[in-house]
Amino acid sequence: DLPKQVKVKKLSKLKTLDTKPGIYTAYKTFLHKDKILIKRLLKGIQRKRPSEAQSAILRRHLLELTQSFIIPLERYMASLMPLQRSVTPWKVRPFNQDEFMSTLDHAGPQLTSMLRGDWMGLYRKFFRSPNFDSWYRQRHREMTEKLESLHLETICDADLLGWTKDKSEVEIVDLILKLREKLLAGSSYRLKMES
Numbered sequence: 279d280l281p282k283q284v285k286v287k288k289l290s291k292l293k294t295l296d297t298k299p300g301i302y303t304a305y306k307t308f309l310h311k312d313k314i315l316i317k318r319l320l321k322g323i324q325r326k327r328p329s330e331a332q333s334a335i336l337r338r339h340l341l342e343l344t345q346s347f348i349i350p351l352e353r354y355m356a357s358l359m360p361l362q363r364s365v366t367p368w369k370v371r372p373f374n375q376d377e378f379m380s381t382l383d384h385a386g387p388q389l390t391s392m393l394r395g396d397w398m399g400l401y402r403k404f405f406r407s408p409n410f411d412s413w414y415r416q417r418h419r420e421m422t423e424k425l426e427s428l429h430l431e432t433i434c435d436a437d438l439l440g441w442t443k444d445k446s447e448v449e450i451v452d453l454i455l456k457l458r459e460k461l462l463a464g465s466s467y468r469l470k471m472e473s
Contacts, residue, residue, distance in 0.1 A: 309395030346391035
């Protein structure tokens with residue numbers, strides 16, 4: 279398969295390839311070229327701008343592009359957390375790709391990036407990649423740990439003596455054992471965070 283820019287020329291019985299210089303790939307891009315960035319870099323080459331400065335421009339562009347891509351994901355992940363009044367360590371809602379995609383119209387990367395293209399296609403490809411799985415597991419673990427911490431704070435602020443007044447001895451012992459388990463888990467979590 280020859281790139282579209284390649285033309286086959288027939289010179290009598292001889293065939294030659296006429297190719298334009300460049301990089302050819304079968305990879306489908308999801309976002310359009312950033313012509314402003316390309317002009318800036320080309321102007322930097324013409325003016326003999328130091329390579330460190332050129333590199334800084336490119337790194338900044340890639341950082342801004344990554345942030346534009348990640349911000350909608352982070353915003354959606356934050357919406358999966360339960361409200362403060364109903365905090366339990368097991369209530370992080372699962373990630374729903376269709377639900378996330380429906381948020382892109384009003385809270386997508388187009389709000390922070392001038393780059394146009396198929397953002398939804400890019401997110402779909404990201405969801406199928408190991409990078410998404412790794413990112414999601416990390417964020418889910420952080421959210422679960424935050425919920426466990428908030429849950430411990432809520433338990434510490436609770437009126438346990440008032441709660442025990444009308445409970446049976448079995449319920450009170452069960453509560454004490456659960457609290458002990460929670461406190462041990464919480465202290466090991468704090469030690470892990472401090473080290």
